Amino acid sequence: MDLVNRVSQHFSASIELKIQAMSQLASPIVRASQMMVKCLQKHHKILTCGNGGSAGQAQHFSSELVNRFEKERRALAAIALTTDTSALTSIANDYAYEKVFSRQVEALGQSGDVLLAITTSGNSFNIVNAIDTAHTQGVLVVLLTGRDGGKAECQLKESDVAIRVPAQSTARIQEVHLLVIHCVCDIIDQVLFTQ
Numbered sequence: 187m188d189l190v191n192r193v194s195q196h197f198s199a200s201i202e203l204k205i206q207a208m209s210q211l212a213s214p215i216v217r218a219s220q221m222m223v224k225c226l227q228k229h230h231k232i233l234t235c236g237n238g239g240s241a242g243q244a245q246h247f248s249s250e251l252v253n254r255f256e257k258e259r260r261a262l263a264a265i266a267l268t269t270d271t272s273a274l275t276s277i278a279n280d281y282a283y284e285k286v287f288s289r290q291v292e293a294l295g296q297s298g299d300v301l302l303a304i305t306t307s308g309n310s311f312n313i314v315n316a317i318d319t320a321h322t323q324g325v326l327v328v329l330l331t332g333r334d335g336g337k338a339e340c341q342l343k344e345s346d347v348a349i350r351v352p353a354q355s356t357a358r359i360q361e362v363h364l365l366v367i368h369c370v371c372d373i374i375d376q377v378l379f380t381q
């Protein structure tokens with residue numbers, strides 16, 4: 187097996203998907219960024235969640251707001267719901283894994299906040315439940331997903347934003363999600379901190 191060729195195929199597939207997704211995703215990326223700008227301007231916060239690789243993406247995004255992205259600016263309010271192992275393990279242990287994010291949204295989510303929910307399949311029940319609870323708390327939702335958007339996209343309201351990567355492979359979808367996250371960070375900085 188030619189492993190170098192295999193690596194080349196991964197690069198090509200990732201590049202081609204990004205080019206294909208650009209025209210479809212630019213507009214929802216801008217809408218999601220504007221929603222988050224409004225949220226942060228009003229001193230509300232962004233909650234993030236996801237499973238596995240998407241948990242890493244959720245943390246990646248929240249750290250770029252709390253710390254910084256590419257320019258010096260004040261800290262911005264974001265909390266990853268994937269990091270408090272005591273909350274995660276007790277909620278999973280006492281209730282169900284499907285509740286690990288929704289219980290935290292119930293505790294922390296306030297009207298005017300935004301939930302960034304990340305799922306490649308759209309079918310992770312803890313994400314679907316987090317979206318339902320966000321709605322009952324008056325929290326707007328930005329959903330990063332793939333494939334057919336799954337149950338999570340079906341739960342969205344008109345005031346929410348879906349950013350669905352047109353691909354089937356979890357890895358390829360995650361690669362585009364990271365690019366989307368960096369676009370959103372850039373727009374937030376551009377709008378909030380450029381005169």
Ligand SMILES: O=C(CO)[C@@H](O)[C@H](O)[C@H](O)[C@H](O)COP(=O)(O)O
Nearest residue numbers: 237238239240305306307310356357
């Ligand atoms: O990162 C990977 C594979 O690339 C996996 O860890 C992946 O994130 C996990 O299988 C997740 O549980 C998938 O969840 P979801 O994206 O379907 O919501």
Ligand SMILES: [Zn+2]
Nearest residue numbers: 246247250368
């Ligand atoms: Zn980054």
